[in-house]
Amino acid sequence: MIPVLHSYFRSSTSFRLRAALNLKGIETEYRAHHLRLGEQRSPGYLKLNPQGLVPALELPDGTVLTQSMAIIEYLDETVPEPPLLPKEPVARAQARAMAQMIACEIHPLNNLKILTYLKTEFGAGEEAVAVWFRHWVAETFAPLESLLANRPVAHAYCCGDTPGLADICVVAQVTNNKRFAVDMMPYPVISAIYERCMELPAFQKAAPANQPDAE
Amino acid sequence: MIPVLHSYFRSSTSFRLRAALNLKGIETEYRAHHLRLGEQRSPGYLKLNPQGLVPALELPDGTVLTQSMAIIEYLDETVPEPPLLPKEPVARAQARAMAQMIACEIHPLNNLKILTYLKTEFGAGEEAVAVWFRHWVAETFAPLESLLANRPVAHAYCCGDTPGLADICVVAQVTNNKRFAVDMMPYPVISAIYERCMELPAFQKAAPANQPDAE
Incomplete structure (x- = not known):
């Protein structure tokens, strides 16, 4: 199983996370939520992310990570190469x-x-x-x-x-x-x-x- | 020498940094910049922080760190105890x-x-x-x-x-x-x-x- 990426194509924070995932070489299953149609506020999605925002990264064990900057730090801690932050x-x-x-x-x-x-x-x-x-x-x-x-x-x-x-x-x-x-x-x-x-x-x-x- | 904390009493991001410094037991020299009077945009301060925002932490060697969340992560990396983030x-x-x-x-x-x-x-x-x-x-x-x-x-x-x-x-x-x-x-x-x-x-x-x- 691979992580599920909850995203919207035009979302700038989703773009950040997609770039980080690609730089790390992490494959995901793409799941779109149309922000202008309010799909991020569907009951099903709110159960995953009560904030009703994209992006979110759903790990194979069901853990849902939110907030693009926090997720990117997580990726950098768990998949160290290539690093996204300097060492010092x-x-x-x-x-x-x-x-x-x-x-x-x-x-x-x-x-x-x-x-x-x-x-x-x-x-x-x-x-x-x-x-x-x-x-x-x-x-x-x-x-x-x-x-x-x-x-x-x-x-x-x-x-x-x-x-x-x-x-x-x-x-x-x-x-x-x-x-x-x-x-x-x-x-x-x-x-x-x-x-x-x-x-x-x-x-x-x-x-x-x-x-x-x-x- | 101790670091200089550039701050404004009412600034919420300065409050964050002050709390983190106190939790870590780090002493600083307090330097106030009155935001309503625009003191954060004085030429002297803009040389330290071109963004003209507080807080900033000026290290004894002259290095200036900005953005409260980035500074707090720095404190957590350089003064590990007590930790401000979980381990896992x-x-x-x-x-x-x-x-x-x-x-x-x-x-x-x-x-x-x-x-x-x-x-x-x-x-x-x-x-x-x-x-x-x-x-x-x-x-x-x-x-x-x-x-x-x-x-x-x-x-x-x-x-x-x-x-x-x-x-x-x-x-x-x-x-x-x-x-x-x-x-x-x-x-x-x-x-x-x-x-x-x-x-x-x-x-x-x-x-x-x-x-x-x-x-």
Whole structure:
């Protein structure tokens, strides 16, 4: 038996987990939950994940893991090669911090349920929602670009010469940005890292367009 | 020399880090940055942390660590006792997931810069902002309560008999909730864990009211 990956093709956090699984070479059975149709809130799925969010990873023994960043740390602890975090504690902290800049400062503000709330409760129009989206990307991508541009060594990826947790978050976010026409010109280092990752089969296979439920 | 803790008394992420430092018994020099006065965006601080956020931990060698969750993982890796995460990978994943439910689904939506944006850009009044705050707490506290209530063993803390990463996030969030009069009646297990933590000196000393910059 192999783990079941509960996913939605367009979900940015599902993209993160798919990329990590591919980098680790872990095969899964893909199970789609259509977020716009609210399938993640079906009674059956809520029994697996009371938060009603994707992704979730259902292990062969029935254990369900949730929250993309926690699942990726689990994968890194249980399938050590290739590592998704550096070995040394300060370097690990810096890699996690870059990942969390995206996971805790951009993505939570820009996912579907938030944008829907802005529209329904604050009467925000499409343009106001796009401005909101781009605002929070810029607030974090500007310092992230500066951190990456000022690294002592200009590694191919965020934190080394192989892709890891921070790169995974960068790729999922840059992909998401395209839906709101974020101007990437101010972020040449982030853009180069994104392009470099997208040359790798692990990221290509994880991309939204290449999922069974892609529209 | 001891590390410098860049903090703001009321910042929920600073509270997390202060609690973790206290649990580990690590002394720091406290340096306050008044968020409402924008001190975190002074050129001097931006040189330390281009994101202009607190907390940050400045190590004696000048290394600056950012993002509360990444810093706490660093502390746990470099000062192993007492552990803030369980030993076993699935248990670690579950503890991190609980912590991230708060760190990635509630706090990012409810901090000062977001509430300010809602007021200035969407014309949200105090009541609409409070409704927003409470909405995102409820969206995540309901499933978190259910996860905690259904644990195979009703540990004193979220994931065991000593407080850890998930408890730290719970305590900081519940404290934050008080500012928006969140009704905690639906969350008896979360409330009991909060109360139990607040009996410990490590959490008491970390509380906003007990910081040098408290108003």
